[in-house]
Amino acid sequence: MQRLKQLLPEIRPMTALAIPVVMAELGWMGMTVVDTMMVGRLSAEAIGAVSYGALFVNVFSFFCLGLLLGLDTLISQAFGARNLDRCNHCLIQGVWIALLVTPIVTLLVFATLPIVRNWGVEPRLLADSIAYLKTLVWSILPLLLYVVFRRYLQSMNHVGIVMFALISANLVNVLVNWLLIFGNWGFPAMGVEGAGWATCLSRVYMFAVLFAFVIYKERAKPTGLFHAARGIDIPVVRALLVLGLPVALQLTAEYGVFAMATALIARIDTLSLAAHQIVLNVASVCFMVPLGVSSAGAVRVGQAVGRKDAHGATLSGWTAIALGAAFMLCSSITLFVVPDFVLRLFTTDRSIFAIGVPLLYLAAAFQFFDGVQVTAGGVLRGIGDTRTPMNANLIGHWLLGLPVGALLCFWLGWRSVGIWAGLSIGLIFVSVLLLFAWRKATQRMDAVIEAASHH
Secondary structure, three states: OHHHHHHHHHHHHHHHHHHHHHHHHHHHHHHHHHHHHHHOOOOHHHHHHHHHHHHHHHHHHHHHHHHOOHHHHHHHHHHHOOOHHHHHHHHHHHHHHHHHHHHHHHHHHHHOHHHHHHOOOOHHHHHHHHHHHHHHHHHHHHHHHHHHHHHHHHHOOOOHHHHHHHHHHHHHHHHHHHHHHHOHHHOOOOOHHHHHHHHHHHHHHHHHHHHHHHHHHHHHOOOOHHHOOOOOOHHHHHHHHHHHHHHHHHHHHHHHHHHHHHHHHHOOOHHHHHHHHHHHHHHHHHHHHHHHHHHHHHHHHHHHHHOOOHHHHHHHHHHHHHHHHHHHHHHHHHHHHOHHHHHHOOOOOHHHHHHHHHHHHHHHHHHHHHHHHHHHHHHHHHOOOOHHHHHHHHHHHHHHHHHHHHHHHHHOOOOHHHHHHHHHHHHHHHHHHHHHHHHHHHHHHHHHHHHHHOO
16 A cells, blocks of 8 residues: 555656557557458458468567667666757667668568468468558558657657657548548559558658657757767667667567467468457557556656666556556456457457457456556666566467467367467466566665665
């Protein structure tokens, strides 16, 4: 109870920063949900094609996205220390990283095409999946540039524009989906491929909005950005990659395990894949809220570290974890109570319901733990610890969750339910490890405060 009272003063500034970030994360996920809903009006096969085609692009995209999340630590700590030149310099180096990794990743995506073709999915899914993949790959560069500018603005407390960019980008996505999937207003009816182009154009729009805002902000209140050195600074790039590489491996491990789950379920049948994609979308939408809180927690903790305020960093971290866990507990209850209503938002196919409802129950079971692990990972990133979340995710998901899921799915015949049961076990394990790691970190910070008070 005493600890809760200590957290109360931090709730207001944390939520003020978190709400726009959460809305931005929901807007980010909204594009995938909209794609699934709109192609779901075509067929269950179309839902499966979007799911299968996107996973090969997204695995590589999430790795690159993770490389850039070291910006959270360096920019928020520099902003906390009131070093705006450092903030601007990190932005430019982040842009260089995005420009350099994009060609490599694009080639790697195209190199996976033989795997896509020969994985063993049903032939009627394959053509649409490949078409979706080939369009989505062109969105990697605008996506990474958007991430760079978002981390820059977010770490300096400019979160409103990030929220606006994501919400308005969803309107762009809905419109272009409507035009290109179904062939309205004289446009060609491209089906699943049209959904890929809609996402691509929406990501270009997101980056353009943030870029325009940075230019506007700099002209209105100069911080020295226009005069900052534009060349590559190898030591800063190295520092960003040292922080970002563990995050990249963590995100790849976390997204990759769900991507592998999708690939395994694709081998079962089309209906199982469609049900999996719908439930994965629902779980991902719920996950966006604690993910936004996690980003806010990373910024608040990082700014406190920059001010050399260990006590403030501790309070910010525990507040973020408490808020993330509380929301996901409510999410869990909702999924348990109204699973049919949730599924009806995506499809009216009752054969998908029979598979999807048990999966929703399993998703509900791990919601609380998912909220804890993502917020704990964010606040650890705020103090510069990106290795612990990486190790926890690699062990929990790949050494525990996925092997158990595959065993239950194929050996015991639990099918997609077995995969999701394994994923749940892995997430619970990761949340326990990261919560313990954050507790140890706060004990070290408390010891620093106590030692300073004696001097």
